[in-house]
Amino acid sequence: MKILIVGGGMGGTILANNLARRLHNELKNGKAKITMLSASDRHMYQPGLLYVAVGRMTPDELYRDQASLLEPEIEFHVDPVEEFDLDNNKVKSQSGKTYDYDIIAIATGSRIYPEGIPGLAEHAEYFYTEESAVKMFKRLREFEGGKVVIAVGVPHKCPMAPLEITFMLHDYFKERGILDKTQLHYTYPIGRTHSLENVAKWATPEFERLGITYETLFNMKEVDGDNKVLRSEEGTECNYDLLITIPAHKGMEVIEQNGLGSSGWIPTDRHRLNMEGRENVFVLGDTTNLPISKAGSTAHFEADALAENIAAMAKIGVPVRDYDGKVFCFIEAGKDRATYAMFNYQNPPDPKAPTKAVHWFKMAYNKLYWASARGLL
């Protein structure tokens, strides 16, 4: 069985390694083959960008060589796919090569799309790329006080990021001694301070305790950089001295260009994780159109389920379990406290009060991630 994994991010990498272990004998005797095609020879721990933005990590700490993370039996090429021919079970890559497969897993991820809001890319700071996170930190260092507005695009990767960056900015300004000259103003697209009702019930009084103002039902429409005004679709506006955004995201262009899904999100079965109408095409991570968090954690748990199923398909011809929608997200509540939210399709989360212990567990996970990527955790 030829298994082709497109994308070397968290989902693709965990899937490949997990599969390689489950199919050790089949790989050894030539009954199975795993190939990964990725756009980069490096693997980034993307959640670390949050810390880069406030000067608590540097970008070099976020990377490993992709090949070093993969089990040796996995054939790895830096050769991104440009054309998907799903009817004939093959893809064509940037180098012009054709790769055929029996099973394909698409995990190409997502990209920021600040260009969708006029003025946003030019006038806001954000931290979803190495370059932008470093730029944001340099801007923060120069900031001497004023109104800081946090604005959130839809959909976005890492649903905890809006809260986390707000609490971390609060502590950053406090440490610098300019909190009394700084007003933090948080905006959010729906009618409470977070998607998860129980998280909002915790975050809202935290904002009030810390003096952070907030405005809900606020979806960005345009940024007037000359006058430093952010306007919303709902007809309101707010002034800012420093605008921080969690930009909206789209799926990768190659997905749209190949007609696999609107805005780059592939229609996916929520339990089996196959592309709708395709039995041998699986989708995981940000690339799905599923109504669950776009987050590394989601990709991780999807990869666990998929690896079990694809290995079972290779061995007994059928998958063995459904993905239950499991997501686990840490929530940094400042520089030294954190909590977490765990939920699935059936059960909402019930986050506890933040503690230092959970924060230090998150700090440890920032290093343990590399064991996760190798499929060990």
Next chain:
Amino acid sequence: MNDENVTVVDARGSFCPGPLMELIARMKEIEVGDTLELLSSDKGSAADVPEWVNKVGHEMVSNEEKDGIWHIRVRKAK
């Protein structure tokens, strides 16, 4: 009702980002005059979707519950 331009957004079982956030994201993708039908297992959607739709100026078409699932139709007005 003409269903030709109705796109279904299946947000059943979505706690995060949640049904309203799914709706807001998909509204960006459709044309003015087209309709989305949101499927939600969250009873809160029956109130929070109309609140947003009315504030932003789109049009509520229908809002009904069938077997524990809310079917909420919204037409993009601008």
